[in-house]
Amino acid sequence: MRHQTHGPGPEADGRAEALRLVRVTKTYGTGGDGGDTAVRALDDITLSLPAGTFTAVMGPSGSGKSTLLHCAAGLDRPDSGLVVVDGEEMTGGTGAARGEAALTKFRRTRVGFVFQQYNLLPTLTVAQNTVLPLKLAGRRVNRARVEQILASVGLGDRLGHRPDQLSGGQCQRVAIARALVTEPSVIFADEPTGALDTRSARDVLRLLQEAVRVHGRTVVMVTHDPVAASYADAVQFLADGRLAGRMPAPTVDAVAERLAHLGDDTLTEV
Numbered sequence: 001m002r003h004q005t006h007g008p009g010p011e012a013d014g015r016a017e018a019l020r021l022v023r024v025t026k027t028y029g030t031g032g033d034g035g036d037t038a039v040r041a042l043d044d045i046t047l048s049l050p051a052g053t054f055t056a057v058m059g060p061s062g063s064g065k066s067t068l069l070h071c072a073a074g075l076d077r078p079d080s081g082l083v084v085v086d087g088e089e090m091t092g093g094t095g096a097a098r099g100e101a102a103l104t105k106f107r108r109t110r111v112g113f114v115f116q117q118y119n120l121l122p123t124l125t126v127a128q129n130t131v132l133p134l135k136l137a138g139r140r141v142n143r144a145r146v147e148q149i150l151a152s153v154g155l156g157d158r159l160g161h162r163p164d165q166l167s168g169g170q171c172q173r174v175a176i177a178r179a180l181v182t183e184p185s186v187i188f189a190d191e192p193t194g195a196l197d198t199r200s201a202r203d204v205l206r207l208l209q210e211a212v213r214v215h216g217r218t219v220v221m222v223t224h225d226p227v228a229a230s231y232a233d234a235v236q237f238l239a240d241g242r243l244a245g246r247m248p249a250p251t252v253d254a255v256a257e258r259l260a261h262l263g264d265d266t267l268t269e270v
């Protein structure tokens with residue numbers, strides 16, 4: 001089954017580039033290249049995502065998905081290579097790298113996040129959690145606009161509730177509203193449906209599609225679930241820290257089949 005977004009596909013010409021990674025490398029641990037304890041989580045990743053597209057990132061455990069997301073989102077710094085968001089270099093391993101404060105400011109205006117565990121502040125209401133990124137950025141809060149966004153994620157009647165009064169699916173919908181409120185170029189979602197039941201997961205995935213189709217955002221989502229990936233315009237596969245193919249218009253079966261053979265491909269490539 002394919003979950004169409006009805007938006008333009010990622011192959012459409014003439015669209016701005018929302019995210020570009022150029023030769024991004026990230027190694028954890030010490031020992032340098034070839035060292036015993038060093039793990040090369042990302043190995044020379046070059047990737048371009050057009051604006052207004054929904055991409056799922058998939059691969060075996062340890063293949064570098066979270067590291068890719070974190071480096072692309074400016075939550076972590078690559079050792080080398082460039083990350084360009086909305087035409088502007090966010091960070092790099094060279095002298096062009098931004099300072100921490102500038103990077104934080106850049107993140108607040110250009111990117112949004114949706115995490116598996118929602119990351120809502122428990123003492124704040126739904127409305128307060130949603131406007132938090134605006135407050136942190138010192139931006140004006142347009143109350144009507146916030147209410148409109150919360151209504152669009154089905155929480156128009158829950159503005160005063162706190163996270164412990166909500167279901168997991170509702171919490172994730174608050175997180176999506178929070179990611180939309182700053183009107184970022186790119187929304188990064190790390191296993192956004194990992195803690196949800198099937199129905200809540202479907203609602204969240206449809207909202208991510210709407211973020212692309214209605215709000216014009218670019219969504220990059222890490223997932224283990226072929227069903228979740230089938231909501232995206234394309235799947236980018238990773239294996240051993242390297243890109244391992246791209247699948248446009250993914251179906252559940254095709255994604256599952258490709259995942260099952262990712263290791264084979266890696267073997268035949270070396």
Ligand SMILES: Nc1ncnc2c1ncn2[C@@H]1O[C@H](COP(=O)(O)OP(=O)(O)OP(=O)(O)O)[C@@H](O)[C@H]1O
Binds near residue numbers: 039041059061064068
């Ligand atoms: N902070 C860290 N310190 C040391 N090694 C790390 C760190 N973070 C990740 N790694 C290693 O880097 C590699 C890639 O990890 P990453 O978490 O990006 O993979 P993943 O594909 O997201 O895995 P999973 O699907 O299990 O979440 C793995 O070998 C992992 O052990």
